[in-house]
Amino acid sequence: MNSALEHVNDLLDFIDNSPSPWHAVHTIKEHLLQAGFQPVLEQEKWTLTPGGRYFCVRDDASIIAFRLAQHLDAQSAFKIIGAHTDSPGLRIKPNPIPASDGLVRLGVEVYGGPILATFADRDLSLAGRISYITSDAKITSRLIKFDQPVLRLPNLAIHMNRTVNDDGLKFNRQTELPLIFSNSIAEQIPCDYLHTKLLQTVDEDISQILSWELHVYDTQKGVIWGADHEFYANSQLDNLASCHAGLTALLQAPTPNSSEIQVLACFDHEEIGSCSAKGAESSFLPDILERIGIALNLHAEDYKCLLARSFMISADMAHAYQPNFPAAYEPEHKILMNRGPVVKLNVNQRYATESLSMAMFKQWCALAGVPIQTYNHRTDLACGSTIGPIISAKLGVRTVDVGSPMWAMHSCRESAGVLDHEYMIKALTAFYQHELVLA
């Protein structure tokens, strides 16, 4: 349990340092730099050294890291772990709502599919990135974050919403979700006021912010809970827990002595369908893999052979059984907390798992001494999806969709099992470590 708790404490720090997808990529980058990975830019030519470790960032919110083998040959393959850096929630609209009734409120757009009710009465704040002109007249961007809570969505008192416990907590997305930001005074113009507040949070001499993207985050730090410290809770477990597990596996796996290339790909925009210049649907991963082949002088046909031999583990969180709601689950496929990684199956290809990829994942889990569970959604409920089917369709790479069990997916505060995080790290490490064994 001690090493499992260590991994979870590391994960909670990782999430607390990553209040937005842009911050998550920054955090991953810091870990990679510390471990000796070198940055490469898409805008420049690459010179890669066999055995070298590199990473590439696209538009601040997606990142691909890779570790090269000492040599490439007919048996080479990419071993890819995929995850996503974004989480559903609220994003700030460009123009604040004009001050009225003594209050400045910020209008929000709903990003992806959050459980909106869980954002009420929480100590919310802002994190994201701003774009501005530098002193030498170039446009650049940087991260921005308010450390203290600056926003709130106060609930209506029960005396004005008598049926809330029977009907559930519902918010009209346009009129009832704006967040309270300030007690205005008469001369404040909300747009300038927000601009001034943003400028005050950066420790740099910036005269004017040209544009920004701001994510609403929960300032409450992560915790370990349960009578015997079996569980943990934080925001964004879906899917920063998988990013962290993949990163830990990449950093701790031994250098490949075979000709396999270890790849970790963490994408933005999964929660809104992955279709963007940096999402899993984009050219980012195909471009990076192809450029590895080009930089290592791989013949075009050899590259296609290499790709055809490759394998991807798409890691995204899975639904653990909550015994208060038995009717929500497929009774023969209950996923229990702290009982190991989940393989997700769906015949309509909402998940990319097939029998061979599942068999291979089972084998890596067995080698790592990790138990395994199998998930199937209720047949009378619509199933979720993830980046597995998108990337496997794009690259033609054999893929298994897996994830750690968790409760309350897409809540502002999600929870999961301490042992499961370590199980996932061990399974992913075994994947990087052991040679692909397909007849």
Ligand code: ZN
């Ligand atoms: Zn997810």
